Amino acid sequence: MHNRTTTSEVDKEKAKAAATKPASFGEDINLEDYVSSAEELPYESDLSQLPPQTKEQMTQVGVVLDGSRQRSGTIIQMDHSVIHSLAQQEGIEVMSTNQALAKHDWLSDYWWQAVAVDADKYTAHVELHQGDGYFIRALPGSKTIYPVQACLYLAKNKLAQNVHNIIIAEENSELHIITGCATSVREEPGLHLGVSEFYVKKGAKIIFTMIHSWTPNIAVRPRSGIIVEEDGLFLSNYVIMKPVKSLQMYPVARCVGKNATVRFNSILVTPPGSTMDVGSKVFLNAEGARTEIISRVITTGGNIIARGYIEGSAPEVKGHLECRGLILQGEGLIHAIPELRGNLAGIDLSHEAAVGKIAEEEVEYLMARGLTRTEATATIIRGFLRVDIEGLPPQLNVELQRAVEASEQDLM
Amino acid sequence: MLDIKELTVEVEDREILHDINLTIRTGETHVLFGPNGSGKTTLIMTIMGFPKYKVTKGSILFQGKDITGLTLDERARLGIGMSFQRPPVVRGVKTRDMVTACLKGQDGEAVTQMAEKADLADFLERDINYGFSGGELKRSELMQLMAQKPELALLDEPESGVDLVNIVLIGQLINELLEKDCPISMRKCMGLIITHTGHILDYVNARTGYVLCEGRIGCEGDPHEILATIKEKGYGECIRCIIGRRLLR
Numbered sequence: 001m002h003n004r005t006t007t008s009e010v011d012k013e014k015a016k017a018a019a020t021k022p023a024s025f026g027e028d029i030n031l032e033d034y035v036s037s038a039e040e041l042p043y044e045s046d047l048s049q050l051p052p053q054t055k056e057q058m059t060q061v062g063v064v065l066d067g068s069r070q071r072s073g074t075i076i077q078m079d080h081s082v083i084h085s086l087a088q089q090e091g092i093e094v095m096s097t098n099q100a101l102a103k104h105d106w107l108s109d110y111w112w113q114a115v116a117v118d119a120d121k122y123t124a125h126v127e128l129h130q131g132d133g134y135f136i137r138a139l140p141g142s143k144t145i146y147p148v149q150a151c152l153y154l155a156k157n158k159l160a161q162n163v164h165n166i167i168i169a170e171e172n173s174e175l176h177i178i179t180g181c182a183t184s185v186r187e188e189p190g191l192h193l194g195v196s197e198f199y200v201k202k203g204a205k206i207i208f209t210m211i212h213s214w215t216p217n218i219a220v221r222p223r224s225g226i227i228v229e230e231d232g233l234f235l236s237n238y239v240i241m242k243p244v245k246s247l248q249m250y251p252v253a254r255c256v257g258k259n260a261t262v263r264f265n266s267i268l269v270t271p272p273g274s275t276m277d278v279g280s281k282v283f284l285n286a287e288g289a290r291t292e293i294i295s296r297v298i299t300t301g302g303n304i305i306a307r308g309y310i311e312g313s314a315p316e317v318k319g320h321l322e323c324r325g326l327i328l329q330g331e332g333l334i335h336a337i338p339e340l341r342g343n344l345a346g347i348d349l350s351h352e353a354a355v356g357k358i359a360e361e362e363v364e365y366l367m368a369r370g371l372t373r374t375e376a377t378a379t380i381i382r383g384f385l386r387v388d389i390e391g392l393p394p395q396l397n398v399e400l401q402r403a404v405e406a407s408e409q410d411l412m
Numbered sequence: 413m414l415d416i417k418e419l420t421v422e423v424e425d426r427e428i429l430h431d432i433n434l435t436i437r438t439g440e441t442h443v444l445f446g447p448n449g450s451g452k453t454t455l456i457m458t459i460m461g462f463p464k465y466k467v468t469k470g471s472i473l474f475q476g477k478d479i480t481g482l483t484l485d486e487r488a489r490l491g492i493g494m495s496f497q498r499p500p501v502v503r504g505v506k507t508r509d510m511v512t513a514c515l516k517g518q519d520g521e522a523v524t525q526m527a528e529k530a531d532l533a534d535f536l537e538r539d540i541n542y543g544f545s546g547g548e549l550k551r552s553e554l555m556q557l558m559a560q561k562p563e564l565a566l567l568d569e570p571e572s573g574v575d576l577v578n579i580v581l582i583g584q585l586i587n588e589l590l591e592k593d594c595p596i597s598m599r600k601c602m603g604l605i606i607t608h609t610g611h612i613l614d615y616v617n618a619r620t621g622y623v624l625c626e627g628r629i630g631c632e633g634d635p636h637e638i639l640a641t642i643k644e645k646g647y648g649e650c651i652r653c654i655i656g657r658r659l660l661r
Contacts, residue, residue, distance in 0.1 A: 364462060365496070368484055369560060370485060372485050376485075382504070383539075385504070
């Protein structure tokens with residue numbers, strides 16, 4: 001077992017060396033434009049006491065604040081302080097990563113194992129300016145009845161919010177998580193740096209749904225890594241339909257065990273002034289591993305780069321990448337970059353990408369049923385954004401659709 | 413009543429239909445025969461109001477109102493509906509969404525009943541027209557039309573690409589749509605059916621038939637007699653007949 005103090009020194013050294021290392025993709029953010037520290041915020045045991053505007057913003061990203069009804073646990077981080085954490089089901093651990101490090105001395109075995117600390121200056125910054133984050137774990141065989149909800153909330157102007165999350169589904173467990181990221185910062189800039197490391201053990205399942213709701217001055221650089229063992233399943237659903245200054249993320253999943261499965265579904269809507277460079281990368285390193293990467297992107301004037309990468313390096317692996325983009329109006333840009341790499345015979349990788357406008361033939365088909373042009377267009381957009389997500393529990397599906405529908409009005 | 417007067421239609425600056433006159437009274441079903449490329453689909457797309465089809469002369473009156481300048485959706489809401497020969501796939505839009513839209517927002521039981529009638533209950537949660545067979549496409553189109561309850565149903569080759577099992581059900585659906593079991597005076601719906609093969613005549617009570625050749629209506633009469641003539645002499649004879657009449661004029 002590693003000692004966190006020792007590994008921490010190694011990590012710190014690596015982070016220092018990478019402190020100015022630009023990321024491979026996305027606009028380079030000058031970290032010196034942001035402040036790294038935030039005052040400690042008090043613990044809030046009763047979430048109904050939060051200011052009404054905060055509650056509304058949290059609700060918009062799927063967070064339930066009325067006594068954690070239909071949630072197996074809740075954790076809320078505001079700036080750098082975890083202001084609330086509660087596990088509500090036996091076999092499920094929910095706490096801040098700082099608490100978890102104190103409680104579990106083995107946790108250092110997972111620290112910076114799925115994401116490299118020196119991947120770029122953002123990961124380095126998270127290590128060097130340790131904030132907090134959430135630790136969510138399902139014990140062996142435990143299955144969440146309701147999703148665990150996590151909320152990362154940026155409140156302080158000009159803050160570079162550092163978050164380091166560790167999520168572990170132990171053998172044969174099942175963990176459903178819904179994460180909402182939001183901010184109250186409107187006029188001033190802000191930066192969200194979120195490192196998330198997921199570990200899906202043998203026969204386990206993580207269903208992770210993340211909804212982002214930022215504002216036009218916020219830059220966002222999530223850094224996620226996922227390691228999936230034998231017969232494990234990682235299913236990610238990501239939705240962003242609100243403006244953001246600059247978002248760049250490219251989570252990397254590694255299927256290391258036989259028959260491991262990874263699915264990424266992303267729904268992106270980019271308004272004018274926003275730039276989103278979002279992709280998913282999967283390494284199929286074990287026999288029979290499977291992946292599916294599906295994205296639906298719409299620009300109403302902003303810029304989208306939709307990436308995807310699947311690499312097959314083991315027998316009988318199968319992967320499919322699908323990106324469909326709609327340019328609704330104005331001068332929006334969609335650049336789809338699907339990549340496949342096969343390293344041996346017997347693998348099955350495919351991709352399809354399509355970028356265009358709404359087909360007039362489809363609009364007219366719906367109009368012939370009596371819908372106005374506006375109604376027909378709305379119906380087609382709603383359908384376009386409706387990704388049938390295999391394995392998504394009905395309740396999560398309802399919440400996901402609700403998040404999508406809540407933003408549809410902005411598209412019309 | 414549908415009353416088409418001297419209708420001339422252009423598609424992409426090319427005149428396709430010339431001086432079409434046609435009248436269908438409420439309760440009646442008329443059948444349009446014609447070879448490929450004769451303008452049959454152009455005629456019903458024009459009646460429906462698709463913007464690609466430009467009326468350069470003449471008028472379309474529906475229930476006494478001149479609808480020539482109305483948009484596609486305005487005509488649909490007035491009570492004109494059509495079943496498409498090759499309907500497009502609309503990904504993400506479910507069959508249920510389409511039936512609900514046709515039922516003007518009614519969901520639930522009414523949609524299920526409609527789907528069961530068309531033997532499409534298992535298709536409600538599927539993307540509309542995605543991976544449907546020929547028969548399923550036609551049944552889906554008729555299901556939507558039945559939900560829409562139009563006063564004028566335009567059916568574009570409802571039997572093409574359909575196997576023998578499906579054609580029976582399709583015939584039943586068309587009969588229900590066009591109220592075959594009601595006396596004409598009691599019916600509220602009228603129909604115009606395009607048929608290439610004429611098979612559909614075994615299932616519907618059509619009153620009048622037309623042959624459309626080279627964008628003109630060549631003859632008008634009993635649809636069964638017209639079909640028998642076409643089968644015997646082919647469309648070539650119809651074309652010669654039209655050209656002959658044009659020369660006599």
